Amino acid sequence: MAEHNYDYDVLVLGSGPGGYVAAIRAAQLGLKTAIVERENLGGVCLNWGCIPKKSLLHNAEVLETLLEAEDFGFTFENLQVDFGSAIKRSLGVVSRQTKGVAFLMRKNKIDVLEGQGVFQDPHTIEVTPAEINPDAPARTVSAANIIIATGGRARPLPGVEFDGERVLQYRHAMRLAEKPESLIVIGAGAIGMELGYFYSTYGTKLTVVELLDRVLPNEDPEVSSEVAKAFKAKGINLLTGVRTEAVEVSDSGVTVTVRNMQDDSTSSVEAAKVLVAINIVPNTENLGLEAAGVQTDERGYVKVDAVMRTNVPHIYSIGDCTGKMPLAHVASAMGITAAETIADVETLPIPDEKYKFMPRCTYCKPEVASMGMTEAQAKEAGYEVNVGKFPFLPNGKAQALGVKSGFVKIVADAKYGEILGAHMVGPDVTELLPELSLAQFMEITPAEIARTVHAHPTLSEVIMEAAHAVEGHPIHM
Amino acid sequence: MPKLGESVIEGQVARWLKAPGDQVEKLEPLLEISTDKIDTEVPAPASGVLLQILVAEGETVDAGVTLAFIGQPGEELAQPVPTTAAAPTAPPTGAPAASFPADPAPTIAQRPTGRAFISPVVSRMAAEHSVDLAQVPGTGLNGRITKKDMVAFLENGAAPPVLSAQRTSIASSPSAGWALNEDETLHPLTSMRRAIAQHMVQSKAVSPHVTTLFEVDMTATVRHREAHKEAFATRGLHLTYTAYFVMATAAALAAHPRVNSRFREDGIVQSRRVHLGIAVALNDGLIVPVLRDADEKNLQGVARALNDLTNQARSGTLMADATRGGTFTMTNHGTSGSLLGTPIINQPQAGILGIGAIVKRPVVRSAAASLLPSADDAIVIRPMCYLSFTFDHRVLDGAEADRFVAHIKEQLETWI
Ligand SMILES: Cc1cc2nc3c(=O)[nH]c(=O)nc-3n(C[C@H](O)[C@H](O)[C@H](O)COP(=O)(O)OP(=O)(O)OC[C@H]3O[C@@H](n4cnc5c(N)ncnc54)[C@H](O)[C@@H]3O)c2cc1C
Numbered sequence: 001m002a003e004h005n006y007d008y009d010v011l012v013l014g015s016g017p018g019g020y021v022a023a024i025r026a027a028q029l030g031l032k033t034a035i036v037e038r039e040n041l042g043g044v045c046l047n048w049g050c051i052p053k054k055s056l057l058h059n060a061e062v063l064e065t066l067l068e069a070e071d072f073g074f075t076f077e078n079l080q081v082d083f084g085s086a087i088k089r090s091l092g093v094v095s096r097q098t099k100g101v102a103f104l105m106r107k108n109k110i111d112v113l114e115g116q117g118v119f120q121d122p123h124t125i126e127v128t129p130a131e132i133n134p135d136a137p138a139r140t141v142s143a144a145n146i147i148i149a150t151g152g153r154a155r156p157l158p159g160v161e162f163d164g165e166r167v168l169q170y171r172h173a174m175r176l177a178e179k180p181e182s183l184i185v186i187g188a189g190a191i192g193m194e195l196g197y198f199y200s201t202y203g204t205k206l207t208v209v210e211l212l213d214r215v216l217p218n219e220d221p222e223v224s225s226e227v228a229k230a231f232k233a234k235g236i237n238l239l240t241g242v243r244t245e246a247v248e249v250s251d252s253g254v255t256v257t258v259r260n261m262q263d264d265s266t267s268s269v270e271a272a273k274v275l276v277a278i279n280i281v282p283n284t285e286n287l288g289l290e291a292a293g294v295q296t297d298e299r300g301y302v303k304v305d306a307v308m309r310t311n312v313p314h315i316y317s318i319g320d321c322t323g324k325m326p327l328a329h330v331a332s333a334m335g336i337t338a339a340e341t342i343a344d345v346e347t348l349p350i351p352d353e354k355y356k357f358m359p360r361c362t363y364c365k366p367e368v369a370s371m372g373m374t375e376a377q378a379k380e381a382g383y384e385v386n387v388g389k390f391p392f393l394p395n396g397k398a399q400a401l402g403v404k405s406g407f408v409k410i411v412a413d414a415k416y417g418e419i420l421g422a423h424m425v426g427p428d429v430t431e432l433l434p435e436l437s438l439a440q441f442m443e444i445t446p447a448e449i450a451r452t453v454h455a456h457p458t459l460s461e462v463i464m465e466a467a468h469a470v471e472g473h474p475i476h477m
Numbered sequence: 478m479p480k481l482g483e484s485v486i487e488g489q490v491a492r493w494l495k496a497p498g499d500q501v502e503k504l505e506p507l508l509e510i511s512t513d514k515i516d517t518e519v520p521a522p523a524s525g526v527l528l529q530i531l532v533a534e535g536e537t538v539d540a541g542v543t544l545a546f547i548g549q550p551g552e553e554l555a556q557p558v559p560t561t562a563a564a565p566t567a568p569p570t571g572a573p574a575a576s577f578p579a580d581p582a583p584t585i586a587q588r589p590t591g592r593a594f595i596s597p598v599v600s601r602m603a604a605e606h607s608v609d610l611a612q613v614p615g616t617g618l619n620g621r622i623t624k625k626d627m628v629a630f631l632e633n634g635a636a637p638p639v640l641s642a643q644r645t646s647i648a649s650s651p652s653a654g655w656a657l658n659e660d661e662t663l664h665p666l667t668s669m670r671r672a673i674a675q676h677m678v679q680s681k682a683v684s685p686h687v688t689t690l691f692e693v694d695m696t697a698t699v700r701h702r703e704a705h706k707e708a709f710a711t712r713g714l715h716l717t718y719t720a721y722f723v724m725a726t727a728a729a730l731a732a733h734p735r736v737n738s739r740f741r742e743d744g745i746v747q748s749r750r751v752h753l754g755i756a757v758a759l760n761d762g763l764i765v766p767v768l769r770d771a772d773e774k775n776l777q778g779v780a781r782a783l784n785d786l787t788n789q790a791r792s793g794t795l796m797a798d799a800t801r802g803g804t805f806t807m808t809n810h811g812t813s814g815s816l817l818g819t820p821i822i823n824q825p826q827a828g829i830l831g832i833g834a835i836v837k838r839p840v841v842r843s844a845a846a847s848l849l850p851s852a853d854d855a856i857v858i859r860p861m862c863y864l865s866f867t868f869d870h871r872v873l874d875g876a877e878a879d880r881f882v883a884h885i886k887e888q889l890e891t892w893i
Binding site: 006009144145313314344346348416417418442443444445447448 | 594596597598599601602605617618619623624672796798800801802
């Protein structure tokens with residue numbers, strides 16, 4: 001407005017994959033943009049989450065290949081495994097990635113304001129020095145539009161504090177100096193399963209504790225049981241359908257007491273350390289949201305509409321702090337929608353029903369990738385469905401890799417062929433998912449996928465076969 | 478497509494007078510076509526049932542192209558024939574009708590219909606429900622029709638409510654795909670042009686527009702401005718007539734809050750605050766900055782805000798949110814000489830006020846109460862101005878709309 005004179009068109013709070021992507025999109029659209037960050041650029045994803053984790057998991061895969069080398073005719077003695085190198089390599093990857101974000105900020109002329117940001121009023125943020133740079137000047141900046149992208153942090157078990165020594169959260173687990181002799185992971189979601197797989201491969205004796213009746217409880221039940229089979233084969237102790245009753249810390253380790261939800265019996269497991277991986281809490285307290293008039297729900301998540309607007313029209317929110325779906329690529333997609341809405345250019349709103357079609361990946365071995373509804377969910381939503389499922393076992397490439405398990409399952413609407421869901425477990429399935437995501441987005445049906453010629457021999461042929469199976473006639477079955 | 482003259486090589490299907498399935502008699506009017514030379518009705522060449530229409534309304538095709546098939550009741554066409562409507566309808570064939578044989582090849586199939594991509598899911602739905610996809614508003618990227626749009630269309634026969642940040646397709650007329658001829662050049666749309674086009678098409682599609690017209694004797698206002706404009710100039714302010722129109726309109730909006738509102742499926746949303754959008758012409762296009770709380774400002778405040786907004790709009794330095802949140806819009810098209818206009822509503826508002834040029838005109842003034850000729854009648858010369866108020870008939874009815882404009886008129890005619 002005429003009488004207003006703000007420092008910036010857009011101010012982004014938090015530089016995770018939500019915030020930094022929103023800032024770049026806003027700057028591309030000609031808006032004067034700044035980003036406030038109290039830690040390293042890149043947020044949880046680049047510093048503590050997706051990126052270091054993927055690096056560690058690759059180490060585990062290499063190690064697993066070495067351990068199975070005899071199957072391929074290689075024998076060697078005296079294999080030396082240095083755990084510290086795995087962590088060190090992951091930190092190198094992190095450092096290159098965060099430098100990349102800094103470069104993108106400079107390239108797009110985005111001001112990076114180091115410090116903790118707090119709302120003073122709906123258009124003003126006070127930035128006070130934080131550990132990233134204690135000598136940075138305190139300052140007050142104003143903006144016509146503000147995007148809250150402050151992310152979240154690990155949720156503790158009630159009454160059990162993270163001490164970094166015995167009771168760990170992901171930040172600790174990502175940077176241990178030595179591999180623990182034994183580890184209990186509480187929570188069999190993606191993070192728990194991935195870090196568990198990493199440590200187990202490096203030789204840690206692992207127990208996974210899950211309240212619901214199966215691992216990866218958000219996935220298709222057949223996918224869960226395929227992963228459970230593989231974990232058990234690695235000697236991992238899986239306790240599902242049990243509630244954690246107590247965590248006791250002693251000098252020598254931890255004891256976790258669990259109650260079996262079926263027969264109500266209790267038992268306990270001991271280990272050197274316990275990793276709590278049960279979801280997140282949003283970073284929305286101490287943010288001055290009251291001063292801005294921004295509403296949160298009872299759990300503290302910022303409420304937003306399909307174009308990421310909060311109840312205050314010029315304030316937006318994206319990513320983990322909205323509680324929509326705590327994944328990096330979702331945060332980025334939300335950021336792009338928010339920036340485009342602010343710039344008033346064409347955008348693609350994300351109404352609530354679209355989140356279930358966002359890709360969901362778990363990078364343990366076997367990998368898991370899915371999007372959309374399971375067969376049961378689709379039926380519950382009132383669809384008549386056709387399901388096509390095809391295993392990796394007969395696939396030539398999978399056999400060459402020595403893979404014997406896993407499958408691709410496609411759930412489609414029987415009437416119009418719309419793809420309602422895809423569920424995959426097996427080799428590199430996280431890299432195979434985008435074909436189905438694109439098909440779902442463009443409303444392509446399994447008929448077109450089946451007719452699209454897929455190169456031979458590749459793993460992607462299994463998607464083609466599953467699509468044929470939806471149509472009722474897989475070729476190699 | 479009949480060849481209607483030596484130099485007529487193509488024609489446009491203006492209107493089909495029969496629908497597929499209708500019985501037609503030989504020589505009964507079947508469709509209307511228009512060419513650059515002549516508009517005419519085309520009679521049916523044979524009796525029977527209209528089996529399939531191949532060329533949709535609004536499409537232009539070469540002379541000789543098959544337009545439709547007429548056959549026997551229940552007759553199935555043996556081979557699929559592409560239609561210009563994007564929907565693959567049931568595959569019929571049969572005896573060509575309304576065709577004056579020349580080249581039976583349906584060249585129309587290669588013509589783009591202005592829509593880039595129809596997904597397999599959408600085309601299956603369209604086929605099942607025999608939907609003409611040209612009628613379905615798309616809300617996907619680049620106006621693509623999604624399954625959700627189809628579901629909404631089939632449920633209400635209308636577009637789903639459009640989010641402000643979502644855009645409707647501007648390619649809503651079949652002309653969008655017409656090929657260029659050698660005398661034409663294509664100027665790609667600027668993003669502003671595209672935005673204006675989208676807003677205008679969407680507005681006309683969403684609200685039923687009605688326009689009411691008043692004339693105002695501006696003598697009192699002109700007198701006031703003449704008396705004060707120098708004093709304003711010494712304060713660095715340019716006192717325009719627009720400022721007076723803003724003042725009068727804002728006061729009338731505050732007094733008639735029903736006009737300061739917008740339509741929603743569940744009710745009429747009235748705003749307690751008056752944020753007046755003012756259309757500002759730019760080199761290529763138009764922008765509508767918003768004067769917030771216009772009813773709370775005095776003439777000087779309005780003049781200052783107007784000066785700022787128009788300067789910023791023309792220099793491209795408007796704040797990102799300066800065009801947001803308007804509750805009503807005014808357009809002073811009189812500044813470019815126009816006497817009267819019928820502007821299009823700026824969605825989602827309920828109305829828009831158009832202001833014509835102020836010109837001296839002879840008008841009749843009379844002390845007599847009667848409309849009959851009287852010795853008291855006199856012709857005088859007065860600065861006159863037309864006000865046109867276009868409103869959303871879903872929100873307002875004529876009488877209410879007229880009371881609103883009358884209130885503006887009264888203020889302008891009695892300004893002191
Ligand atoms: C171990 C682990 C593995 C994961 N793996 C994956 C994966 O493989 N794939 C995937 O998609 N997702 C993964 N995630 C989730 C992913 O990391 C998050 O969804 C993503 O980082 C969310 O992005 P964001 O921008 O919303 O917030 P964040 O990445 O949390 O960033 C928020 C930023 O805001 C800063 N901040 C907060 N408050 C303030 C303030 N007041 N002032 C200044 N700065 C502030 C924080 O310091 C932080 O840098 C993983 C998460 C974890 C923990």
